[in-house]
Amino acid sequence: MERGRSAIARPDAGVTAGLRLIFVSTFVLNASTSVIFALISDLQDATGQSTSRLARVDLAGFATGPIIGSLLFEVVGLRGTFIFFAVVAAAALVLLAPRPLPSLPTSAESSRPSLVLLRHRRVLVATLLALALFLPVGVFDSLWDRYLTDLGGSNLLVGLTFALFALPFVTLTAPAGRLADRLGHVRISLWGLAVLVPCLALYGVFKSIPVLVLLPMVEAVAQAATVPASQAAMAAACPPGRAAAGQGLATSAQLAGAALAALLAAPIYENLGPGILFAGTAAVVAALAATAWALSTAADRADASGQPGLEPTLSADAR
Numbered sequence: 001m002e003r004g005r006s007a008i009a010r011p012d013a014g015v016t017a018g019l020r021l022i023f024v025s026t027f028v029l030n031a032s033t034s035v036i037f038a039l040i041s042d043l044q045d046a047t048g049q050s051t052s053r054l055a056r057v058d059l060a061g062f063a064t065g066p067i068i069g070s071l072l073f074e075v076v077g078l079r080g081t082f083i084f085f086a087v088v089a090a091a092a093l094v095l096l097a098p099r100p101l102p103s104l105p106t107s108a109e110s111s112r113p114s115l116v117l118l119r120h121r122r123v124l125v126a127t128l129l130a131l132a133l134f135l136p137v138g139v140f141d142s143l144w145d146r147y148l149t150d151l152g153g154s155n156l157l158v159g160l161t162f163a164l165f166a167l168p169f170v171t172l173t174a175p176a177g178r179l180a181d182r183l184g185h186v187r188i189s190l191w192g193l194a195v196l197v198p199c200l201a202l203y204g205v206f207k208s209i210p211v212l213v214l215l216p217m218v219e220a221v222a223q224a225a226t227v228p229a230s231q232a233a234m235a236a237a238c239p240p241g242r243a244a245a246g247q248g249l250a251t252s253a254q255l256a257g258a259a260l261a262a263l264l265a266a267p268i269y270e271n272l273g274p275g276i277l278f279a280g281t282a283a284v285v286a287a288l289a290a291t292a293w294a295l296s297t298a299a300d301r302a303d304a305s306g307q308p309g310l311e312p313t314l315s316a317d318a319r
Contacts, residue, residue: 069085114245114252115249117242123249124295125295125299126233126234128291129288130250130253130254131253133226133254134254138258138260139262139277142261142266146269147203151207151209157209160213161212161213165216167220172225173228176224177228180229188229192229193222193285193286193289197286198282201282202278203215204273204275204278
């Protein structure tokens, strides 16, 4: 990045400015992704299969981006890497800008705050599932590169782990979405989290690079099922015209949880080591999943008996 006179006087000024730009661009990217997921979730035909298609593309790009970036960095440097992705984004904008957006359903509740949706039992369940799924992202985003580097890995190896992580999404997300539509979105989400939890704990146990390259693929199988299922659970749990608000609520919970995890991960890693860090993350995810399971079970019983409590869900498809 370019440095002016002030940057020469203060060598960290250019770095600080660059970090600020990265923070802003990351915010914009996450916000735009959230809007897209909210949009597809509020369509009347939103299902686990439809959300799985978007999740497959989104997470495949997220996972393959690091290895593409690592290869480009070796060839064209940091500036060239950012320019390449900027050109790709600009080309996507040119292709998509002329296309019309679908019209979304509305209701009398459409203008109400998103937090009001937490009165619906299954919206609360779907929010907890989304939080449990995304919480480890904060840990991985902040420390995965550092962890593998401390074990002797290279930047290319880090990118390779993300690329291998993407493979199950490419092949399994769509059938997992269809399976969630048949067996229940909450059920498949909980099954996926049951696989995710031991994987998280094992990251801190195995210090072998080959194991840490392959283990994310096992985790990705669980993620490929849980991501579309949890999103479809939210879409099914919300009242008509409120699925976009529900998806925004879930995304807010996800990003808040990931941010908190990222904030705490570094000092825990430095002072207590990776074993405690990943075991603690697994324990928190397990607690969130158990709470979601208990609330979902209570909602099923209440709906079956007609007992009041929190506002009942308008759709049973989220189960």
